[in-house]
Amino acid sequence: MIRTPVCELLGITHPVFLGGMASASAAKLTAAVSEAGGLGAVGATPMSAQEVKSTCAAIREATEKPFALNYLIFRLQEEGLAAGLAERPGVMAFAWCRREVALKPYFDRAHDAGSKVMFMAGRVDEARRAADAGADVIVAQGSEGGGHVGWMASLALLPMVVDAVAPLPVLAAGGIADGRGLAAALCLGAQGVLMGTRFLATEESPLPQAFKDVIVRSDGHDTVLTEIPDIASGQVWPGAMARAWRNRFIERWAGREWDLRQNRAEAFAAVQEARGHGDPQEASILIGQDAGLIRAVVPAAEVVRRVVEEAEEILSERLPGLVHTPHAGERPAPAEGPGPGERPVTPE
Ligand SMILES: Cc1cc2nc3c(=O)[nH]c(=O)nc-3n(C[C@H](O)[C@H](O)[C@H](O)COP(=O)(O)O)c2cc1C
Secondary structure (H helix, E strand, C coil), rough: CCCCCCHHCCCCCCEEECCCCCCCCCHHHHHHHCCCEEEEEEEECCCCCHHHHHHHHHHHCCCCCCCCEEHHHHHHCHHHHHHHHHHHCEEEEEEECCCCCCCCHHHHHHHHCCCCEEECCCCCHHHHHHHHHHCEEEEEEEECCEEEEECCCCHHHHHHHHHHHHHCEEEEECCCCCCHHHHHHHHCCCEEEEECHHCCCCCCCCCCCHHHHHHHHHCCCCCEEEEEHHHHHCCCCCCCCCEEECCCEHHEEEEEEHHHHHHHHHHHHHHHHHHCCCCCCCCCCCCCHHHHHHHCCCCCHHHHHHHHHHHHHHHHHHCHHCCCCCCCCCCCCCCCCCCCCCCCCCCC
């Protein structure tokens, strides 16, 4: 079993988190992840007060474990946020706030409701801003991830965020779909992982089967960072691109974004219709590069279990075997030339 301090803080068993995904939220998926010992989340940004209430009731019907409500600050509606706070979830998970908007009032309201505050950042300065505003947990989201992401890849961003907000717990998001990702994230200083794409390809995910099949078939090289889905929907995200599957919809408009702006309403209606029909070529399908690691649609609880078991095996058996302490008399000769990070000395 892998336990990190964030598990104690949030009252969960495993350091495995479901990303709040407004366009793919389902009480069933949220409850399944929480019931399996991780932390499920609902992307509540577009929900009415009544939808928030009924979704929380459905989750609580299925599990007594904690879960998170996720809100995108730049486009939340007060009515939906107030309804979420009234539910007093274990965690209020926020993301994407315009620079000129203060985070603290949102975090204070969440704390007053008795919730812990999580904030997802794709930049070090954004993570630091959230820490200063009183967040309890920071998510460092790398550009490999599905959905809206920033410009920094997880491998570099994660340890930078860990250093910048220490001693706050940090979770890694973006590009993680298995136990190797969890083990690597822990090595880089994270206390857990948050996954979106992996959980989209589960039995409980609300995506049409044809979209889940796209994830399973993807080799991870077929995604692209693009503004096309947002131009079509008319949403301007603060500092984000969308990582999407490169399908006919994306290829039609790539390089012709100016034209898409002119035909936005029509294009968006077509995308919505395609989603309704489960047509993967003409819909907007947001998935991460880690789709290349996903080979089957499985129950969400199995994802949690496999990720934890694989990480455990790597950390307790494979990695310790790599560390060799030389005996006396077996010490390696001092290396010639510059060591890692040292400059070569140029003879004068
Ligand atoms: C379809 C989709 C919708 C998403 N919607 C949201 C959202 O509403 N709020 C949010 O904070 N993150 C959202 N995300 C980002 C996830 O929370 C998470 O950071 C990301 O999926 C991690 O990368 P991965 O897909 O490689 O696991 C979304 C991601 C996807 C794939």
